[in-house]
Amino acid sequence: MSNSLENLEQSFQDRIDRGEKIEPKDWMPDRYRKTHIRQISQHAHSEIVGMLPEGNWITRAPSLRRKVALLAKVQDEAGHGLYLYSATETLGITRDELTEQLLAGKAKYSSIFNYPTLSWADIGAIGWLVDGAAIINQVMLTRTSFGPYARAMVRICKEESFHQRQGFEIMLTLCRGTEAQKQMAQYALDRWWWPCLMMFGPPDAESTHTEQSMKWKIKLKTNDELRQQMVDQTVPQAELLGLTIPDPHLKWNESRGHYDFGEIDWDEFWRVVKGNGPCNKERLEARRKAWEEGAWVREAALAYAEKEAERTAVSAAV
Amino acid sequence: MSNSLENLEQSFQDRIDRGEKIEPKDWMPDRYRKTHIRQISQHAHSEIVGMLPEGNWITRAPSLRRKVALLAKVQDEAGHGLYLYSATETLGITRDELTEQLLAGKAKYSSIFNYPTLSWADIGAIGWLVDGAAIINQVMLTRTSFGPYARAMVRICKEESFHQRQGFEIMLTLCRGTEAQKQMAQYALDRWWWPCLMMFGPPDAESTHTEQSMKWKIKLKTNDELRQQMVDQTVPQAELLGLTIPDPHLKWNESRGHYDFGEIDWDEFWRVVKGNGPCNKERLEARRKAWEEGAWVREAALAYAEKEAERTAVSAAV
């Protein structure tokens, strides 16, 4: 029995190693299933909670064009959430259960969304930096072993790239604008830079799960590698914008062929992860409010659907 | 018995005719009591509901000085309400009962507060015109027969006159300002003029209660006389401001020694009285919300006071 489980696990791993995709109906180790439920739903929650900081500027967007683009972007995030919840549901859990986990504080979402959006430039900075960081992760995940997740990533990456360009373009417009606009952009970068570098998770030395995740191709690069990639790709973009990255230690390292950068405040990272970021409570509270105040609507839709089904059955029987 | 009641009523009326004030502990006809409960509480409700349209501009007042003045004015109205509720309570009814009557739609308040405040100039117009009209009524009421009411009116009139000057001064500032400010003032006058003339009630021909009210000195002049007084006093003020009163029929009548003015839209008057003004529902809803959401606070204060009383009793007994 145990031997046969071992065999199963071995052939499962062989499939992954050969680059085959695991599909929902395939046999999979319990830990693989649980890890994927956790990770994909966490990703879905991040999309949904991530609607809030950006949603905060929809009513105050400075032009009709930007308002429409921002509405569409936040709507895309809802779409991504929907898509990812569906991918999670293939693993045998319902969206309602996942939502309950989020609201009970049992499931995580990306900590970056616990920071406030304090100016219009934050919308640009989020597109440019937060989406930029997300894409680095997601491009990697297009090659992950679980089929529905990998496919979701392909689709999501396309839209995220569009969002990222849009964010960069917002920044570019500000940086080519008036002094007040440029300052707004700089202040946004000042606030978002370090939290964005934290998005890749704790340093490799402290990172758990890495080995197993590598085997399942959830991770193809380490946190620090991805973070370095983020820094390397962003520095020239900031130069192009004429903005100053708020890190006095940032410097090109010829011998490494990478930028060196300063120490991340990991105390802040853990503080925010553990619930004491500037907006953790507000974000969860907003989601809880939407969920609770929407309960009667969802119940009504269900009741109506049942009535309709009955009516159809009756009229079919007649 | 009936004869003695008649005697009582006669001597009661004699006192009024002699210019004596009726005090709460004095004998008074039941109808006198009821009429005064109705009228004074209606006056109190008007102060309280009247806080809402002006309160609407406190957070958006255009200068610190104006903000402070408006806050103080609305606070004065709360004070007037408090004072008038107390006067009503001397007639044997509680403030809570009166509030319930208001919220149930059984008690009236001045219909003028069912119009919206749509610009900062409305704050000026309300002070100038609404308070102006109120003062005309209230000055008359300082000579009314019921002592607590007459005394309340003396005090309230003083503050109202201050408010009225303040309102006029807001208008004056606007009219001496930019074209946009002057237009704002004119639009406010356009909207408030006719409703203010309606504040004096239906035309004499249709007015009920007038005779009895005259006997009790609640009324010393008829609705139409007061309205004429309002028009006559306001026209020169509007001219001073350089504003146009929105009435093409307005014209000085040399022979009458008064201004003639156009037909009032009495349909509108009755519509608003009966609940279909632009803000009737909002006003009552706002009061209801404050009352209902404040219930637990009032209960807590009561419970705490009882505990405190017990504690004092216990410590006195020890």
Next chain:
Amino acid sequence: MNDQQALYQYLLLLGDSPMILGHRLSELCGHGPSLETDIALTNISLDLFGQVRNYFQYAAKVQAEGKSEDDIAFLRLAHEHRNVLLTEQPNTDFAHVIGRQMFFDTFHQLLLEALRDSKDEQIAAIAHKSLKEVKYHTRFSSEWVKRLGDGTAESHRRMQDALDHLWPYAGELVQESPLEKQMKQQGIGADLEQIRPLYWERVNAILREATLEVPENSWFQAGGKKGIHTEHLGYILSDLQYMQRAYPNMSW
């Protein structure tokens, strides 16, 4: 008002209601009762703002003062807005959102159907393009009215409350203003007299099917078309206009 000024004002009237309603819907983005409804309402908001842009770009051209769609959208004072009062009503709960939408969509579809025949080719083209979107809106909101009206006891009560609250604002849509009359006579604007019976018929049919009571016909509130609004509009504008007011004359 000369023809050009009247056309400009009419374009404001056509664009302002979608703008204010789109704004109200956009306040909800991320806060809906389910992801599906959140996406759908955001979609309607997007459609409406798209239409607004069409109207205001054209209005800017008609006005010929070198202004942009954003100047028109963000830099007018409250009394210069021509939207109906219905669109300003707040997002009290989902039933109010749906009720407000159903009244507006039902009218909007009839309006656009009529405007397809406008002598003004631009308006006809915008109407033609928008109609496809609005047919979807109408289906969405009327189906939700039914779902809530004929769902649970609570949803029925809430939907009825919402209707009772919104009813006084439902008539202004089909009350012809002098401007609309003028534009109708020029063959540019829609004929509200023709739309009115159809509008009430459809609204009544939806309510009937949703097992809801048609509120007693009280007085209809109006004023939006001539710039006299509810107290809500001022607050809407202080958010809507904040950036353009605080950072004047900049490109975004």
Next chain:
Amino acid sequence: MNDQQALYQYLLLLGDSPMILGHRLSELCGHGPSLETDIALTNISLDLFGQVRNYFQYAAKVQAEGKSEDDIAFLRLAHEHRNVLLTEQPNTDFAHVIGRQMFFDTFHQLLLEALRDSKDEQIAAIAHKSLKEVKYHTRFSSEWVKRLGDGTAESHRRMQDALDHLWPYAGELVQESPLEKQMKQQGIGADLEQIRPLYWERVNAILREATLEVPENSWFQAGGKKGIHTEHLGYILSDLQYMQRAYPNMSW
């Protein structure tokens, strides 16, 4: 930052918290749970705005750029505001209003007591005058905390909820910023290090007497003193500044 600039910034820091708190209280005017509390909270708002005027009139003089108190109050961007985050917290219910007030008043009284000894005579005079008002505020809010904490089961629960929510914002008041340190060293500003223990002592005593639990010491949110606020401030400013933004350079 030279001395004059530092003094100017310090005056903003002193004035901005009363201004934003006064604004929050002014939102409630006409909506209180009873006439008496309505009048009392409006009174506190009035006092605070009076103090704001004193600070900003002086700030305008110090700045010497010909600006008015209103320019300072209404024409700064969000990140130029120096108020603590506590003052931005919304009027969720009366318990939140009272809790927010109690934290602020307790600190405010200690601050003003210290500022009476400021080397800057203007500041000392303002502090002296304001202290009388603020002593009344402190009495009002701390008594209401007791009343709600030791009132009914519901009021106790609500008051505790409010405290739990507000607690993370209660520490910023007594966290010394570089500017405050500089002003302290110049003998102009208050010494927050001295105030801190007294503040916590008084807060704890009030909570104890009100039969409330002191929330577990979590991380204190901060940022307001350096212009990094909560998302609430933007909305506050869009109302607060609306008139000055929409009608620039006018007299009122």
